[in-house]
Amino acid sequence: MLRQILPSQLVSLADSVFSQSDGNYKKAIATAAIPAALGAYVLYYWRQGRDLPPGPVGLPLIGRLPWTDPKNLHLTMQKVAEKYGDITSFYLGSRLFIVLNSYPMMKEMLDDYNFAGRPRLRLFLKLTRDCGIIFTEGYMWSQHRRLSLRTLRDFGFARAQTVEMVDDQLDSIFQTLDEAATSVTPMEVLGTFILASNSIITEMTLGHRFERNDPEFQKVNKLIKKLLEEGIVQTASALFPAVERFIVLFPLSSSVVHDVEYLHSFIRKEIQQREKVMVDESTEPECLCDVYIHEKRKAEKAGDFETFKEFQLIRVILEFFLAGTDTTARSIEWLLLYMAFYPEVQTESRTSSTP
């Protein structure tokens, strides 16, 4: 069969290879295959890397994954930066990454609209239906980003009203830490900080507090923590675009979808409560949700049923939780650890914050 379709020269070459002894045959194949694979590999990276910043070469399909420590990504990046400079490029999985390692460069990029794009991952699109702030781009993104930032400012973010919320949460944190100090078992403080951050975000977005031991609030906290910690499916989708369509079929991904849908329905119920409180346009908004309800009614009167649709508000609120909880809680945890290691910083911060 093979012989019929090969040109005559190749047939005679194949004949000579096939007629050799078994050892010679394997040797001939290996001798031809190794340079061919190396050549293809070099060609592949040369074509991919022509216009890219410098960076380390990885393996086909998996890129630099074998050289990457997922638990200490920053150390991996630091090593790459030391060798290749402030802007580097490499593949992780089959996705190209461009990494910035300089603060001024990052600041410049974050201020530039050209870099405001987001990866259009199938799983994220399925979960977000292209709504919200974090995973969207273009007109919808800028509209909602602007409105939510303005609302946070109007509600006195980092001013009197939020200081009061923070004070209340500090009371609970101190109580938990005091209890832990008298106990002999070590405690994980991150959970306490996550609860505190979430409580403040709940108040800012949904206009009321939950008791710390409220079962539904505890479930919401647990799911948010789980989503942030167990990013396996999200990571796999991000690193292997070619297998993305199959990842959504894995049971693990359906558990992510299930958890996110639970959070959506929790927020939907809360919005419905706020809609009852916001009787008409004369009712003064008390939280981000109220402002959105006002905007939604205004837009609908003008015939726009898209920009402020309910799911858009659900996503914006959920994303405040996802973006604000872990970042804030881990910053506080890090500060605590830093002060434990450097008592002189602790003393200095205590003196400078005492009126």
Ligand code: HEM
């Ligand atoms: C120490 C605490 C925090 C840190 C270190 C932090 C850091 C960041 C960073 C680096 C970004 C990406 C910026 C970009 O891509 O343009 C971001 C985006 C965002 N953050 Fe924070 N953040 C913190 C707290 C918060 C809090 C408390 C909230 C909400 C209450 C929040 C809400 C958001 C939102 C909604 C975005 C998406 C903005 C967008 O895509 O346009 N963050 N944050």
